[in-house]
Amino acid sequence: MGRKEQILQAIDGKYPGYIPVIPVANTFAAKWSGKPMGAVMGNPQLYAQAMIDCRKHFDYDGLWVNGVGGITAALGQGMTDKFGKKSTNGESVILTRESLNQLHDFKAARDLKPDGMIKAVRMMKEQDPDQPIFTVVSSPASTAAVMMDVGNFYVSMIKDPEFVKDVIRRITEPIVESVKMIADAGVDVIWNPMPTLSGTCISKKLYEEICRESNIYFNEQVRKCGLRLVAHACGKWDDRFDLLFQEGNDGIHVSECNFPEVCQKYGDKVCLMGDIPSVPVMLLGTAEEVYKTAFDNCMAAVPHGTFILSPDCGMPPNVPYENVEAMCKAAKDAADKYESKRSY
Numbered sequence: 001m002g003r004k005e006q007i008l009q010a011i012d013g014k015y016p017g018y019i020p021v022i023p024v025a026n027t028f029a030a031k032w033s034g035k036p037m038g039a040v041m042g043n044p045q046l047y048a049q050a051m052i053d054c055r056k057h058f059d060y061d062g063l064w065v066n067g068v069g070g071i072t073a074a075l076g077q078g079m080t081d082k083f084g085k086k087s088t089n090g091e092s093v094i095l096t097r098e099s100l101n102q103l104h105d106f107k108a109a110r111d112l113k114p115d116g117m118i119k120a121v122r123m124m125k126e127q128d129p130d131q132p133i134f135t136v137v138s139s140p141a142s143t144a145a146v147m148m149d150v151g152n153f154y155v156s157m158i159k160d161p162e163f164v165k166d167v168i169r170r171i172t173e174p175i176v177e178s179v180k181m182i183a184d185a186g187v188d189v190i191w192n193p194m195p196t197l198s199g200t201c202i203s204k205k206l207y208e209e210i211c212r213e214s215n216i217y218f219n220e221q222v223r224k225c226g227l228r229l230v231a232h233a234c235g236k237w238d239d240r241f242d243l244l245f246q247e248g249n250d251g252i253h254v255s256e257c258n259f260p261e262v263c264q265k266y267g268d269k270v271c272l273m274g275d276i277p278s279v280p281v282m283l284l285g286t287a288e289e290v291y292k293t294a295f296d297n298c299m300a301a302v303p304h305g306t307f308i309l310s311p312d313c314g315m316p317p318n319v320p321y322e323n324v325e326a327m328c329k330a331a332k333d334a335a336d337k338y339e340s341k342r343s344y
């Protein structure tokens with residue numbers, strides 16, 4: 001069995017015989033390539049080469065492509081934003097019910113340009129074929145927060161929850177269409193970051209009343225496309241992990257949680273990913289600190305179920321190389337120790 005199959009198997013809940021290490025390494029790999037960040041991010045070939053070469057150099061797993069951006073722009077370009085300006089990106093344009101009616105019609109094939117993504121995926125499949133490809137897609141509820149402006153999104157949740165639900169409904173199919181495009185391009189895993197829906201920002205009650213139904217629907221649609229889905233529980237989710245674990249995610253990438261407790265409660269239900277603090281440990285810690293945190297994460301998680309070691313959020317571009325090496329070594333050592341202790 002190849003690496004890719006092993007990792008997808010881990011996401012599906014079967015121990016793959018080792019502990020995959022998959023940092024969200026887009027900007028890290030771009031910087032590592034030594035070329036100007038803007039040039040790499042704007043060029044699918046340079047970008048894919050950076051992802052492939054950096055992954056091979058450190059021998060972690062997973063490749064990241066930029067998905068089909070521009071959904072918010074396709075829907076809301078030209079509308080007046082909260083600063084009274086004509087919007088170019090569709091952010092902060094749905095401020096009232098009236099503005100909801102001004103959103104443009106959407107056809108993914110016409111409005112999104114998947115060429116860059118398709119080029120990057122093709123290069124990755126040629127040069128690094130035994131690795132799963134990940135991309136970032138925000139759920140309709142998270143996208144609604146961006147298009148409504150987060151402040152307005154939160155206030156409306158309390159004053160006019162039906163308005164928020166209507167916005168989410170209106171933008172759901174465009175996002176699902178873009179997911180189909182991503183699946184057709186050959187991406188394997190969708191990574192859905194949800195910082196704005198966390199306990200850091202809204203109550204569990206509001207999450208349940210307004211976001212939950214649409215998250216369940218979105219997750220179903222992603223999996224219908226044959227893609228695996230990893231939700232990134234960014235921020236505080238301790239009070240609502242129970243909901244998240246029921247919503248049809250294949251994996252949950254945690255942060256800011258009591259990790260051993262989460263492993264005990266949910267480790268057998270879903271593939272867990274995390275949980276090295278990205279900034280205090282990965283970026284600012286010593287290699288020894290990274291190693292210890294990473295090793296402890298693995299040992300806490302693996303007895304309960306499948307686990308992917310990763311920083312608890314995107315890996316910052318300036319992370320010292322020895323810290324990345326320490327993270328990878330910890331996963332190998334932990335897997336050896338786990339194997340030696342296993343009685344079967």
Ligand SMILES: [Zn+2]
Binds near residue numbers: 313
């Ligand atoms: Zn995060």
